[in-house]
Amino acid sequence: MTAAPAAVEARDLSKEFDGRTVVDRITFAVPRGTTFGLLGANGAGKTTTILMLLGLLRPDRGEAQVLGHDMERDRFRALQRANFSSPYVSLPHRLTARQNLTVYGRLYGVSEVRRRIEDIARELRIEDLLDRPVGKMSAGQKTRVGIGKVLLNDPEVLFLDEPTASLSPESAAWLRSFLGAYRDRTRATIVLASHNMPEVEAMCDSVAFLQQGRLLEQGAPRDLIRRHGKQTLEEVFLEVAEGDTGRQQGPGDLA
Amino acid sequence: MKASLGRIGAMMTRYMYLYQVSPIRILELVYWPTFNMLIWGFMQEYLRSATHPAVFAASYLIAAVLLWDVLFRSQLGLTLGFVEEMWARNLGHLAVSPLRPLEFVGALIATSLIRTLVAVGGAGFLATLFFGFNALELGFGLALFFLNLVIMGWGVGLAVCAILLRYGLAAEALAWGALFVLQPLCGVFYPVSVLPDWLEPVARALPATHVFEGMRTVVQDGRLDIDLLAQAFLLNIPYALAGLAAFLGAYAVARRRGLLMGTGE
Structure with missing residues (x-):
């Protein structure tokens, strides 16, 4: 038995701006009918990753596929069946x-x-x-x-950048439940970028932590919380991010 | 093909909505062509009475103003549609929709054609009303002049859009001013022979120059010079293709550099 093809796939995606790496060899796959969250602080590379998945930004290396279509060669067929929203693009x-x-x-x-x-x-x-x-x-x-x-x-795939960033708590809760119901009803796939950890924890089947363009860890929120022995996804993220910062700086820098 | 025309139609609807929500924009369409026509028309009337009557017997100044407006409005109409998307920060949304870049160009061209017809049509009506000049008397030549000028206008307009994609709204002034660089060379109001010898070949490399020379032949001699129109057509092909290539190239670069999402005021 073969696994169902992923709705969204990033393979070794990389992007540099002015010699600075903003997305560094990111790989993940989002199964159809699930919600996937890209998590990270501002500037972590979440939006850049989404823009590459949409074909709006051309990766320097690697490839993005949406609904089986290569987003470099065949993006319009995928875009017909996907859609995108961001509070930063009115x-x-x-x-x-x-x-x-x-x-x-x-x-x-x-x-x-x-x-x-x-x-x-x-x-x-x-x-x-x-x-x-x-x-x-x-x-x-x-x-x-x-x-x-x-x-x-x-759409069969929804790309949402910070979908509740400008909403009141009540409206945000309503939208989260609306999107969940939409996904269950239509079997759509949702890819969202956010730095709102509780929201992601509530909405997503799987998440990926990004920091300085690198994918630090990915998995189901519950699995990540259990694996790290924490209470919330936010605590996991902080531990993973701090660990990565320590590795980046090295023992000499920390001293 | 049907889907493609549907998307072009959708973008044209988007530009027509702008006139629905801001009817004052229609004024912008006809304002300058109207004043241009009145100023040059009265100037021609004055020259006709004050100088050698034979020189100004024909209404070639009025014809020149009308045809210049065809060239200018076709370029401006196309470029303004694109600038509108930059002002609205809408390029990102369009780029992740099924709208292909060539369909976007098709919509800009079609909208520019409508804007040009409205603007120049209004000025042409005034020319008939105030100065007794009926552009339709130019006959079949008028259609060929018009076609050549709008093609050149679109070519220049696409090149300006390419610059806007690259440099953003900092280059916005080009939308209004780009063609005026060429105006002295095109021989809009005078024959190319009055230019310095070294400048003449440059002028003859522009499609519009042959159109304005052809227009003078029709207005003064009543003769349509097909050779001039053929030269204009032949020159227009590389101009239009270069404009399109510049636009598509700039679009590809914008995708690589991430300029589409952030472009705006």
């Missing part, structure tokens, strides 16, 4: 949410876009925002509209 501010969703719905070839937008608006509780320009929304409202854009094409 939709055009002058257009209303409905106009933005119409444009992206048509870009993704969604049939009956108008009805699809109404359905998504109901699901995400953004009906009252549909005819408001995105530029006149709060950060949290923009995030919810951004999630609406992600759902337009019923």
Whole structure:
């Protein structure tokens, strides 16, 4: 019996900017229908990794595959079946949410876009925002509209960069449960980047710790917590990150 | 093919929405062409009455203004669509959607064509109303002049987009100013023969130069010089391909350097 192909795969992915390595030989695979979290502090290489997986950024070495498609040679076939959201990349501010969703719905070839937008608006509780320009929304409202854009094409893979970064605790909890239900209902795969450890612990089937572009450790949150004898994922991360820093500096530096 | 046209249509809808949410933008489309036409039209009327009547009997200044606007508006229309995505920080979203770079170019070109027709159409109407100049009297030549000028405008526009991709909005002024570097060479308002000898070959290497020379022949002699138009077409091919190659090359470099996500104000 052969294992099911991974929905997302990174093999030896590396990226340098101006001679500085920001992602260093990262390898992982995300099985279909699971949620995978890239964890790390700011500048750890999470967003860069996601951008390489999406084909928006070309890796210097290694390869990325999404739904079996090589993201260097065949990325558009994968992009048709995936979607991406980040609170740091807003939709055009002058257009209303409905106009933005119409444009992206048509870009993704969604049939009956108008009805699809109404359905998504109901699901995400953004009906009252549909005819408001995105530029006149709060950060949290923009995030919810951004999630609406992600759902337009019923994606098989969702790439989410800090999905709850600008949300109130209640909205964040609601979105986490919504995404979990969406995944269970559609068997979609979710790849998210975050530095919110409790969130990742609650949402993810597996996680990877990144620090200074290197993948320090990966596994299921519960397994990692048990293996390190800790109470939370955050404690594990701190231990792994400190250990790595110690190895990087060497005993002479610590003295 | 159908999906591709659908994506081009989606991007055109995106640009048309901008006029729906900000109708004042329509004013921007027709403002300068209108004033340009009025100023040069009255100038022509004055010259016709104050100097040798034979020289200014033909309305070639008005025709020149109209055709220059075709060239300028086609370049500006294309470049502004691209700049709009930079202002909106939307390039990242577009780059991870199924929209191919060539479809993006197709949408920019189609939108530019609509903008050009609106802007120049308005100025052409004024030319008829105030100065009795009907551009349609240029006949079949008008269509060929128009086609040549918009192709050159798109070629230059794509090259400007390539520079914007590389240097970001710091190079934004080029969107409005790039073509004016070529204006003195194109012989828009005067024959190329008035240029210094050493500059003439440079001028003749530009497609638009042959269009404006051809326009003067039609307006003054009533004769369409096919040779001039053929030269314009032949020159336009490498210009358009170079513009497209520059854009696609800059897009590939932007992907390598991670410029697509961070581009914006």
